Amino acid sequence: MKDFFSGMLSFLLLMVLVLVGVAFLTLLERKVLGYIQIRKGPNKVGMIGILQAFSDAIKLFTKENTYPSKSNYLVYYFCPIFSFLLCFICWSLIPFLWCMINFNFGFLFFMVCLSMGVYGVMVAGWSSNSSYSLLGGLRAVAQTISYEVSLAFLMMNMLILSGSYSLLDFYWLQNFCWFLFTSFPLFLLLFTSMLAETNRTPFDFAEGESELVSGFNVEYSSGGFALIFLAEYASILLMSLVVVLMFFGGETSSALFFIMVSFLAFSFIWVRGTLPRYRYDKLMNVCWKSFLPVSLLYLVFYFSLKLFIMMSMF
Template sequence: MTYPDPTLFGHDPWWLILAKSLGVFVFLLLTVLAAILIERKILGRMQLRLGPNRVGPRGLLQSLADGIKLALKEGLVPAGVDKWIYLAAPVISVIPAFMAFAVIPLGPEVSVFGHRTALQLTDLPVAVLYILAVTSIGVYGIVLAGWASGSVYPLLGGLRSSAQVISYEIAMALSFVAVFIYAGTMSTSGIVAAQNDVWFIFLLLPSFLVYLTSMVGETNRAPFDLPEAEGELVGGFHTEYSSLKFAMFMLAEYVNMTTVSALATTLFLGGWHAPWPISIADGANSGWWPLLWFTAKVWLFLFFFMWLRATLPRMRYDQFMGLGWKLLIPVSLAWIAIVATTRAMQNQGYQGWVTALIGVTGVAAILASLLAWRALRARRRRTPHGPPAQSSDHGAFPVPPLPVKESADA
């Protein structure tokens, strides 16, 4: 298969490079504004309420009003903070979130004022590794925000975030390995080109499921929002932040959500390729139409984030870390061995192994569903019904004695 050459990028006129950079920036900002409003609307409907409906027609200007409100708030700097690190932490969080989107292909080559250019800012031979490197820098903003705030709860939130990102970044990177083996390249445009016939979600479903779980942990979203955990850490790492500094943390969170959704689209859902049966139509994968398919796939993942937030409660920290180290990483390692063996057999001329890989993927999905169903049933059976019985064994756990009611005669 012939892949696009990453060295061909970077030769556009300066004004076209500037226009594409500005286009990516505006695309992310508009996505964030829309995502905040749509998330509040979806959560409201799922919780049998209306959601924002006052500012603008049907509440459509609510996100803009919230942004203006945050911008006009007084920027407080608490006493006892490390001022320069405290002010730099939101910037460190938000800049890598935008930088990671530079290598995401939004579409094929198009004509812009007579110049042929790809709907992608740039590409690298190791573009996916670049995304991993850049997004891992963003956690420094969270850690430094917790440390520089001079408060205990933000510090705990920052420490949780560092442990969380390390754990789930390993599982996320391992989910990429199967894609690299099957695509034969780490270039994002090359990975999209490799899915011209079959999307990798059908060939590499276990990798997709591992990535789907890891991306929620990477973005600190519910049910993995333990660095914030307002029920136990007040507001988490950004407790001491207000005004635009707080808004930058929220901006970084939603831009990161968009970035990991775009990466999932690129690696597993064919990137900007049109879904079947639209792909049958002539011109569906040419011109500006692929930008529409790409945006729709990204919003599919953003809806998944919102659905999780409205559905699942926050996990305990030991459960969360156990999921990453005891399940996702071992499953990824075993799956990489299967994919590598299958790919080697295919390179030797055994083309039937592609069908075998799809079969193994289907069996793995069925087994995972059965295991999840059995675990859910076992948990329901262990859940006690009615008030818990009081144990008379006070040596097992220190239980204070129940108060004795005094009689009326006394």
């Protein structure tokens, strides 16, 4: 019973810390995009606008919650909650100092949770009973499923290198040599796949403002929109942390680890302020004609190399 309560307390503490991190990530994004576009970002609420994210959160959660009259209300209502909780289930798998959940097949569980994220977007778009949101949901499904294939093969390469399904083993195996040096092309491919996985520019087709008003979340307001927003930005931090974990290792308590995670999260914002949105057919071409062949070739190479090393040992 004591372990149960300590685990629940750790999970609640993690949720609070991630939500605070998300608040400051949104503030960082608005400030950085402001300077990229040669203007000032938020600078009125609090000192240099530092309380802007919290005032936005209070505004969103206290507004009146509207919903379409012909929507599937129950499903429409629970989709943002499902996306939000799924993101935090993935967060609980990261083995911090207090070791939230660390089991031997943590990596497989992470992949399963990652692949379930598409249901929240798809069903949110469908249950709103709006053509814009339905199109946004369908595009998100096609995009996410396409990139899940290459993403799975890219992560399988890292599993072959580590020889374990446990996320904790990535720490100990990279004390002497980072996987970044042996698999730099995979790092670039994985980072790009993460952009597509989190629906970020230049792959934000689920939220195309120019053609779909806002995409799958166009009918959401107040708390529902805020939960979708929080899940997206918590996913950005999570993906940054997982990429750093797989290619740099290191203790999660070290300052260098958090600096690298912060820089990778900053890269998501940097890409958004720099690159225009891709065309949809080009996105699919990049996935099926570039990412998938390269990840498969690396998989064959690493598997053959590991097989050769094992045979030479005997």
